[in-house]
Amino acid sequence: xxxxxxxxxAKLSAFARHPMHDPVPSPGGERKTGLGPADLDRxxxxxxxxxxxxxxxxxxxxxxxxxxxxxxxxxxxxxxxASAEKNxxxxxxxxxxxxxxxxxxxxxxxxxxxxxxxxxxxxxLVEAKDPLGVLKxxxxxxxxxxxxxxxxxPWGAPKVLDFTASRRLALAASEAGTTVLLLRLxxxxxxxxxxxxxxxxxxxxxxxxxxxxxxxxFTIELLRHRTGPAGRRWHLEWDHGQCLFTQPARRAPLxxxxxxxxxxxxxxxxxxxxxxxxxx
Amino acid sequence: xxxxxxAAFLERIADFCDRYTxxxxxxxxxxxxxxxxxxxxxxxxxxRLHADIKKRLAALGITVRASIAGTxxxxxxxxxxxxxxxxxxxxxxxxVAPLPAAALDLAPQTVQALSRxxxxxxxxxxxxxxxxxxxxxxxxxxxxxxxxxxxxDLRITPRRPMPPTMAERSFAEPIGLEADMLEALRSLAxxxxxxxxxxxxxxxxxxxxxxxxxxxxxxxxxETVEPQRDPAVLIRLFRERLGALPDPLDPGFGFDFxxxxxxxxxxxxxxxTSLDGSEAxxxxxxxxxxxxxxxFGRDAVRRFVAVDSHIPELAARTxxxxxxxEDGTPWIPPEAQSRPIHLFDPPQPIETxxxxxxxxxxxxxxxxxxxxxxxxxxxxxxAAEWWRADGLTRDYYRVxxxxxxxxxxxxxxxxxLEAERPRWFLHxxxx
Numbered sequence: 001x002x003x004x005x006x007x008x009x010a011k012l013s014a015f016a017r018h019p020m021h022d023p024v025p026s027p028g029g030e031r032k033t034g035l036g037p038a039d040l041d042r043x044x045x046x047x048x049x050x051x052x053x054x055x056x057x058x059x060x061x062x063x064x065x066x067x068x069x070x071x072x073x074x075x076x077x078x079x080x081x082a083s084a085e086k087n088x089x090x091x092x093x094x095x096x097x098x099x100x101x102x103x104x105x106x107x108x109x110x111x112x113x114x115x116x117x118x119x120x121x122x123x124x125l126v127e128a129k130d131p132l133g134v135l136k137x138x139x140x141x142x143x144x145x146x147x148x149x150x151x152x153x154p155w156g157a158p159k160v161l162d163f164t165a166s167r168r169l170a171l172a173a174s175e176a177g178t179t180v181l182l183l184r185l186x187x188x189x190x191x192x193x194x195x196x197x198x199x200x201x202x203x204x205x206x207x208x209x210x211x212x213x214x215x216x217x218f219t220i221e222l223l224r225h226r227t228g229p230a231g232r233r234w235h236l237e238w239d240h241g242q243c244l245f246t247q248p249a250r251r252a253p254l255x256x257x258x259x260x261x262x263x264x265x266x267x268x269x270x271x272x273x274x275x276x277x278x279x280x
Numbered sequence: 281x282x283x284x285x286x287a288a289f290l291e292r293i294a295d296f297c298d299r300y301t302x303x304x305x306x307x308x309x310x311x312x313x314x315x316x317x318x319x320x321x322x323x324x325x326x327x328r329l330h331a332d333i334k335k336r337l338a339a340l341g342i343t344v345r346a347s348i349a350g351t352x353x354x355x356x357x358x359x360x361x362x363x364x365x366x367x368x369x370x371x372x373x374x375x376v377a378p379l380p381a382a383a384l385d386l387a388p389q390t391v392q393a394l395s396r397x398x399x400x401x402x403x404x405x406x407x408x409x410x411x412x413x414x415x416x417x418x419x420x421x422x423x424x425x426x427x428x429x430x431x432x433d434l435r436i437t438p439r440r441p442m443p444p445t446m447a448e449r450s451f452a453e454p455i456g457l458e459a460d461m462l463e464a465l466r467s468l469a470x471x472x473x474x475x476x477x478x479x480x481x482x483x484x485x486x487x488x489x490x491x492x493x494x495x496x497x498x499x500x501x502x503e504t505v506e507p508q509r510d511p512a513v514l515i516r517l518f519r520e521r522l523g524a525l526p527d528p529l530d531p532g533f534g535f536d537f538x539x540x541x542x543x544x545x546x547x548x549x550x551x552x553t554s555l556d557g558s559e560a561x562x563x564x565x566x567x568x569x570x571x572x573x574x575x576f577g578r579d580a581v582r583r584f585v586a587v588d589s590h591i592p593e594l595a596a597r598t599x600x601x602x603x604x605x606e607d608g609t610p611w612i613p614p615e616a617q618s619r620p621i622h623l624f625d626p627p628q629p630i631e632t633x634x635x636x637x638x639x640x641x642x643x644x645x646x647x648x649x650x651x652x653x654x655x656x657x658x659x660x661x662x663a664a665e666w667w668r669a670d671g672l673t674r675d676y677y678r679v680x681x682x683x684x685x686x687x688x689x690x691x692x693x694x695x696x697l698e699a700e701r702p703r704w705f706l707h708x709x710x711x
Contacts (some may be wrong), residue, residue, distance in 0.1 A: 022633040062649075062685055065622045069711015072621060089561040094568070106622030108710055110584040110596030113621060116711065120584035121611060125598055127580045137572055146564035166642070171404055202711070204684035205655075212657030213680040216617055216711040240617055 001085075025064045033081045035074070036245035040234055044196070044225070050078055052195040057184045057223070059201035064105035064185050068203035069116060070218050071151050071181050073245065074236050076117045079148045080243065090148045093118070094141040096126040097153040098134045101185060104155065116216065117243040122148070129156030135165055142172035142180045153183040158189070166192035177279040189223055197224040203235050206248050215240060217248070230243040283309070288357065292441060293342065295497035298489065299328065299450070299537045305352075305436040310361070311354045313436050321436060326366050330333025339497050349375065352436050357383035357402070358433055367537030370429030377403030382595040388527040400429060435540055443541035447471040450526070454493050454534025458522060461490065469511035477479075482507025482548030490529065491537035498529050502574050503602055505566045507548035510586065513567060520574035552564045569601050578602045586611045592664060592676075592707065593625045609648065618660070620677070620688045627705035629690065638695045640677045646706050659691075672698050687708035 029165075032221050034047035048054060058067035075093055083091045084085035095108065118261040126141070128134045131154045138152035152169070154161060164184070170193040173180040182194065189197055199221040204215035220231045236245040287336060293310055297304050302325075303315035323329040326348050337344045347358035349367040357376055358365060367375045372646055377384065379402045394417065399405050405413065405425055414422045426432035447468040455461060465488055476483060490498045502517045506669035523528065538662055572581045582598035586609040589595050595610045632641035637679020640656035656679045672693040682687045688708035691700025 005659050042502070062683075065709030066685070066711050067621070069621045072711070074494075094563045106620075106624040107598075107709060109592075109620055109623035110586065111592075111614045111619035112617075112623070112710070114611050115617045115619050116621065117613075118610060120586070120596065123584055124569060124572075124601055125582040125584070126576065127582065128576060133576065137576060138576075140571060141568060144564055144568045145566070146561035202683065202685040205680060205686065207655050209659070210657070211655045213655045213686050213710075216686075217684065218711070219681065219684070224331075238617075 009196075027178055031081070033078050033179075035077060035235070035236075037236065037241070039247065040236075042157065042244070043222070043229070043232060045228055048074065048078070048179075049195050050082060050179045051174050053166065053173045053180045053182060053193065055166075055182045055184060055194040055197040057111070057187060057189060057193060057199045058213075059199050060280060061186060062202045064101070064273070066218055067183055067185065067200045068105070068108070069216055069238070070198075070200045070220065071153075072113055072116045072118050073216070073243075074181060075149045075179075076243050077152060077245075079118075079122075082148050082179070088156050090146055091119075091122050092147050093122055093149050093151065094122060094124045094126060094144075094147055095151045096128065096134050096137045096178040098155045099129050100129045100155045101128070101153055105185065109137070116238060117240060130280075131155070132160050133170075134158055138180070138182075139168060139172055142169055142178055143174040143176050147176075147178050149179045149181065150160065151183055152220065153185070156193070157184075157187040163191045166194060170194065190227060195226050196222060196226070197230075199223055203237075206237065214256045286310070290494065292497075293337070294341075296337075296491070296495040297333070298539075299438075299448075299491050299499060299575045300333065302440065302446065302539075302541070302653065303436065303438040304440075305438050307356065310358065313356065313435050316348070316436070335613050336495075350430045351433045353385075353434075354430055355426060356385070357428050370430070372428070373406060377401065377406065379403075381405060383436060384421065384428060386424065388420065392679050393417065399670045400697060417487050421580050438537055443543055444545060445472055445483075446541035447537035448537065448540055450537045451535070452599050454531075456531030456534040458529075461529075461538065462515055462522075464518060464538050465540060466511060468538065471510040472540055472542055473511050473514070475550075476509040476542065476545060479545075480547060480549075481545040483542040483545045484508070485543040486514060487541050487543050489541070489648065490535045491539075493533045494496040496532070500525075500529075501531045501543070503569075503578060504570045505573075505602055506563075506568070506608065507546045507569075509548065511563075513570070515569055517574040517584075520571050524575040536563075540695075569692070573602055585609070589665070592619070592662070593623065593627075618708045620686075622709040627690070627707040630704050630706045632704040634691070638675075638691075640679060641689065641704065644679075644689065646687075646705070651685075651687070653679045654682050655680040676707070 009238050028092055030050060031050040032046040033050055034041040037255060047182060054065055056071055080089055080202060083089065113120050127138045134152060134154045142148045143146060161217050169180055201219045203217040203219035205217040208214050221233045224230050237248050239246045290306060292306050292309065292433060295312055297312055299317045301314050301316050305313045305691050306476050307313050320326045320329050323332055330346055330348055334344050345359045345364050347354035347355045347364050348422040349358060350369055350372055354376055356374045357379055357625065361379045363659065378470045381402060382391050382403060406429055410422050441587055449464060483687055485503045487499055500518065500521055502521055508514065569581060578600045580603045583601045584596055587595055587597060588609045628646060630644045630646045634641045636677055640658055641653060643652045644648060656677050658677030659675035661673060663673045672688040674692055676688060676690040678686060679689055687706055688703060688710065689706050691702045691704050693702040694700055
């Protein structure tokens with residue numbers, strides 16, 4: 001026979017389990033953000049892991065805008081889920097950038113970010129002069145659990161950004177539960193502790209009426225995925241209205257053939273030889 | 281004679297004297313005036329204070345003549361023209377009586393005129409009725425006389441404004457380790473924060489002054505986004521700031537005096553925790569911003585503000601996050617992706633080839649690479665603000681090259697109307 005006290009205890013523990021009273025949710029791979037296209041999300045086993053480090057490489061020197069746009073769009077996706085999880089807070093985004101990027105690729109432009117669905121008022125921009133400063137500021141921000149996301153954008157391939165540094169970032173991200181996007185311009189992938197690694201290039205858009213350029217489009221390639229297969233390309237479009245990535249129905253021609261997964265069915269097909277499974 | 285160097289040296293001595301009182305005024309070329317009202321007891325009396333200043337400055341190789349009196353003028357006259365002495369309250373008329381009339385800090389002609397009239401000492405002047413003196417030698421003389429005699433007390437204008445709240449501590453043995461300095465700051469911070477809390481305020485700007493034994497003073501300032509009165513947060517910010525100094529504090533033979541002052545404060549409500557922890561999250565973010573500002577400087581941490589302008593580079597700018605107004609112009613999201621994510625300021629000149637002079641370009645050269653344009657949309661005509669005479673109308677085009685990269689280019693000047701050969705610029709890059 002449960003006493004009044006037991007009932008109250010049960011009630012209390014029910015409150016404690018409620019996410020509202022749990023400001024630091026348990027970090028881990030459970031929290032994922034879908035990007036939009038079912039095919040892509042299935043390949044990623046649910047989406048992009050929050051509270052983790054992800055690397056985004058700009059494919060070429062002219063793709064800095066595309067990479068920044070992809071990072072901003074991903075941030076927008078992550079923010080939706082992160083703030084839903086924590087009752088509407090945690091929408092501040094810290095974007096750490098090496099000052100040289102502004103010279104080389106242009107400064108971030110508020111209305112452009114707003115056009116992607118990211119409210120510029122939520123953004124805190126940190127400009128550091130050297131890569132070490134970028135890393136320090138990024139790490140400091142990654143440790144803050146009250147942020148929606150952190151974007152770290154150094155220039156080139158500085159020595160300080162080695163495996164240890166990426167490990168530190170990944171640890172900070174998973175401990176604080178903050179999603180960290182490491183945006184790499186003019187750099188080649190090297191060993192790192194990131195959960196996923198992408199290469200992003202601008203993709204041909206679907207033309208609007210009178211052959212006008214269409215919505216933001218990206219050609220992305222998953223280079224590495226710690227917990228799953230990698231080595232696939234997608235052509236994505238950013239749906240500004242729904243704040244989702246979509247896969248345009250009529251695919252633009254891609255430079256090389258891609259392997260596709262079955263559209264239906266819970267088990268992925270056996271991996272073809274050229275697809276690699278990587279992990280640490 | 282190097283006046284600039286002398287002035288700098290005087291400033292350094294004034295810095296040193298900050299340890300006795302926050303109210304120090306310069307009396308160029310070679311004098312300092314300290315307002316020690318309410319400070320003397322900290323060193324067990326005026327004579328001890330007097331001896332301490334003389335001893336410390338003598339140790340630095342500086343010869344000092346110092347006097348203490350009820351008014352700055354009297355002390356100055358005594359130090360410059362008389363024997364060094366400490367005048368008890370109300371003793372000014374007797375003390376200054378034997379001084380020459382020049383001690384009144386008058387113009388040389390006036391001194392000469394006084395001397396011709398037989399008025400050679402301050403005492404002689406003091407005995408005279410004032411109105412005739414004022415009529416003969418000017419009201420200035422009478423005012424100065426009143427100051428020297430202690431009848432009129434004007435406060436000095438200190439070099440630095442008096443901080444509303446401060447705490448300080450001197451050490452019998454100089455300290456030099458950063459850990460010790462931070463520990464000392466911590467106790468000062470808890471003191472300062474206590475008095476801030478009593479007043480229901482929080483500090484926005486703090487300054488720690490480290491006084492080195494050889495007289496040099498290092499001042500380290502921090503600023504915060506929100507009013508702050510948590511000692512732990514302050515110490516963390518000071519640690520960041522100390523770590524980020526371009527040349528670290530050189531302790532030399534150590535610091536023997538530390539002062540923590542609140543330069544600016546604001547009313548701040550009592551901290552209240554809400555159930556959903558949203559305040560806690562906000563607090564965490566503003567603490568993070570404070571730390572980033574302390575490390576990278578206030579100009580490196582920025583926020584976007586919308587500006588009510590249709591000129592693209594003016595419509596959005598970034599301002600230091602510190603003191604950014606929360607209620608600026610609201611962001612109006614542009615028509616779906618009509619604005620680039622990267623903007624070049626200033627716009628980058630490009631060479632273009634167009635089919636017709638007022639149409640979109642067919643191809644353009646930017647940074648030595650040629651881009652063939654596959655799709656184009658435009659023009660979006662943005663006229664210069666009419667109140668500025670020098671602006672030209674811009675025709676913006678969104679163009680996409682064969683590889684799928686989208687650019688924002690514009691032609692400056694209407695063809696044939698504003699410019700004979702309009703120039704082209706690349707202004708931004710779309711994702």
